[in-house]
Amino acid sequence: MSDAGIVIVGSGHAGLSTAETLRRRGYPGRVRLVGDEAGLPYQRPPLSKQFLKGEWDETRLIQRNAEFYVKHDIELIQGHRVIGVDPDHYSLELDSGEQLTWDKLVLTTGSRLKRLPVPGEGAEGVYYLRTLAQAKALRAALTDVTRVVVIGGGFIGLEATAAFVDAGKQVCVLNGADTLLPRAASALVARYMASLHQARGVQIENGIAVAAINAHNGRVLDVALQDGRTFPADIVLVGIGVEPDATLAEAAGLKCKDGVLIDELCRTSAPDILAAGDCARFRHPLYHRLVRLESIQNAIEQGKHVAATLLGDSEPYAAVPWFWSDQYDTKLQIAGLADGHDLEVIRGDEQGGSFSVFCYARRRLLAVESINAPADHMISRRLIQSAISPTADDAANPNFNLRDLL
Amino acid sequence: MVKITYIEADGRSYEIEAPEGWSLMEAAFHNGVEGIEAECGGACNCATCHVYIDENYLDKLPPIGPTEEEMLECTAAERRPNSRLSCQIELTAELDGMVVDLPETQI
Numbered sequence: 001m002s003d004a005g006i007v008i009v010g011s012g013h014a015g016l017s018t019a020e021t022l023r024r025r026g027y028p029g030r031v032r033l034v035g036d037e038a039g040l041p042y043q044r045p046p047l048s049k050q051f052l053k054g055e056w057d058e059t060r061l062i063q064r065n066a067e068f069y070v071k072h073d074i075e076l077i078q079g080h081r082v083i084g085v086d087p088d089h090y091s092l093e094l095d096s097g098e099q100l101t102w103d104k105l106v107l108t109t110g111s112r113l114k115r116l117p118v119p120g121e122g123a124e125g126v127y128y129l130r131t132l133a134q135a136k137a138l139r140a141a142l143t144d145v146t147r148v149v150v151i152g153g154g155f156i157g158l159e160a161t162a163a164f165v166d167a168g169k170q171v172c173v174l175n176g177a178d179t180l181l182p183r184a185a186s187a188l189v190a191r192y193m194a195s196l197h198q199a200r201g202v203q204i205e206n207g208i209a210v211a212a213i214n215a216h217n218g219r220v221l222d223v224a225l226q227d228g229r230t231f232p233a234d235i236v237l238v239g240i241g242v243e244p245d246a247t248l249a250e251a252a253g254l255k256c257k258d259g260v261l262i263d264e265l266c267r268t269s270a271p272d273i274l275a276a277g278d279c280a281r282f283r284h285p286l287y288h289r290l291v292r293l294e295s296i297q298n299a300i301e302q303g304k305h306v307a308a309t310l311l312g313d314s315e316p317y318a319a320v321p322w323f324w325s326d327q328y329d330t331k332l333q334i335a336g337l338a339d340g341h342d343l344e345v346i347r348g349d350e351q352g353g354s355f356s357v358f359c360y361a362r363r364r365l366l367a368v369e370s371i372n373a374p375a376d377h378m379i380s381r382r383l384i385q386s387a388i389s390p391t392a393d394d395a396a397n398p399n400f401n402l403r404d405l406l
Numbered sequence: 407m408v409k410i411t412y413i414e415a416d417g418r419s420y421e422i423e424a425p426e427g428w429s430l431m432e433a434a435f436h437n438g439v440e441g442i443e444a445e446c447g448g449a450c451n452c453a454t455c456h457v458y459i460d461e462n463y464l465d466k467l468p469p470i471g472p473t474e475e476e477m478l479e480c481t482a483a484e485r486r487p488n489s490r491l492s493c494q495i496e497l498t499a500e501l502d503g504m505v506v507d508l509p510e511t512q513i
């Protein structure tokens with residue numbers, strides 16, 4: 001092995017977790033973390049929450065301070081994009097033209113936004129939300145607008161909607177699917193979240209198709225639907241999802257399938273190249289199928305796994321996926337993956353705003369979505385991890401203590 | 407600025423100064439205190455920012471809210487009478503000089 005050490009591409013949550021874990025666990029070689037965003041690595045979740053609401057300033061988003069990287073000898077190469085990887089020669093090229101060599105390469109390139117493929121999408125006043133730079137632009141634009149149209153009924157669109165409403169804006173959500181949170185939540189939770197927003201005056205239009213964003217003098221005017229309706233907008237936020245950023249991996253000839261394919265130790269199809277986080281797809285041992293997760297939990301834990309594999313001390317990755325979303329005063333927490341469920345069982349009090357939905361497939365517990373019920377969430381994670389499925393009757397019975405099953 | 411001392415389960419300690427208004431978790435996290443994981447970044451969703459508070463300061467802290475109460479029941483290390491989730495504690499001048507012990511594990 002040379003002294004080139006480990007190079008990590010992408011300084012988001014997974015990349016930073018990898019670098020930190022390498023140092024915590026005593027990796028003695030060189031660690032370089034390359035990222036194309038400027039500044040110190042920061043947290044994404046607050047961008048659509050505390051930051052957008054104006055509750056947090058930029059410094060609170062920063063993950064670790066500058067001294068941390070010096071102290072742990074993590075070389076940060078920020079503001080540079082990796083434009084090509086050569087697996088045969090163990091090298092990569094930065095957009096500055098500089099070449100770096102590596103002994104082991106870690107791809108943590110995350111996701112990139114899906115753009116809305118309609119005319120007018122590039123008009124002034126149309127925003128997307130993935131990066132700090134985008135969040136800053138959106139936050140700044142909010143000061144003198146009243147009408148906001150949000151395109152997309154996923155988590156980011158809805159969290160931003162809550163922030164807009166709190167700031168006194170009039171918000172309309174145009175959602176292509178028939179329910180909110182189409183891939184991510186059960187029908188019950190989707191309906192509950194819709195009612196939360198509607199109770200605050202948000203207009204929600206499901207099952208729509210956007211035809212164009214109309215602009216006047218280059219500035220957005222309204223959003224036109226294919227059914228002929230138009231929705232006036234001072235600004236538009238597009239949140240129609242992301243796709244894995246596997247550009248580098250694909251170009252380098254690594255096996256990809258809607259994401260970089262990795263095995264249970266986070267290794268790609270190329271020797272000495274690993275991957276983690278939003279960009280990676282893997283077979284989840286609890287669900288027996290290929291999954292790609294877009295969550296902090298997965299980014300951090302897979303990053304730790306990559307580090308363990310690099311240190312020759314890894315176990316197959318089998319962590320229960322979990323996720324959260326905060327909207328208004330409501331806390332939604334999801335343990336597991338609900339796709340393919342055939343039964344939804346409610347535990348708790350839906351009217352009272354504190355309940356969980358247990359999602360089963362053929363009597364097996366797949367996922368639990370909790371609304372303002374954090375203890376249910378924490379216990380559910382452990383149930384799913386241990387492959388324990390309470391009966392539907394026990395799950396629905398508030399007097400049955402789920403902990404007794406553990 | 408508020409000065410806090412964090413003591414890891416293995417005895418290593420960090421003296422950290424952070425602005426009022428930040429949380430007890432953030433002050434530690436920014437400075438790379440290892441015994442605090444804070445996976446959810448302070449959203450009271452993960453219980454991996456569990457700490458044991460110096461008894462002398464317990465009554466200077468905001469009361470435990472309902473979400474924190476439920477999450478504290480699910481910490482990886484044992485819950486003690488002085489257990490708190492550090493992301494739910496805002497730093498104030500009153501907390502200057504506080505010593506915080508970190509649990510053996512957060513996960």
Ligand SMILES: Cc1cc2nc3c(=O)[nH]c(=O)nc-3n(C[C@H](O)[C@H](O)[C@H](O)COP(=O)(O)OP(=O)(O)OC[C@H]3O[C@@H](n4cnc5c(N)ncnc54)[C@H](O)[C@@H]3O)c2cc1C
Pocket residue numbers: 009010011012013014015034035036037044045046047048080081082083108109110111129130131156245248276277278279293294295296297299322323324325326
């Ligand atoms: C607004 C918002 C709110 C969210 N809220 C939540 C939440 O509440 N809970 C939750 O669990 N998840 C949430 N998520 C999702 C979560 O942030 C992601 O799952 C997580 O960031 C994934 O981490 P990652 O490291 O895989 O990718 P990222 O964080 O996307 O990091 C990848 C980094 O790599 C960089 N990069 C890509 N290609 C290159 C290249 N060629 N050269 C150099 N750098 C490159 C990218 O610019 C980026 O900085 C949210 C996401 C957003 C955008």
Ligand code: FES
Pocket residue numbers: 431444445446447448449450451452453454455491492493494
């Ligand atoms: S940081 Fe997650 S609960 Fe405190």
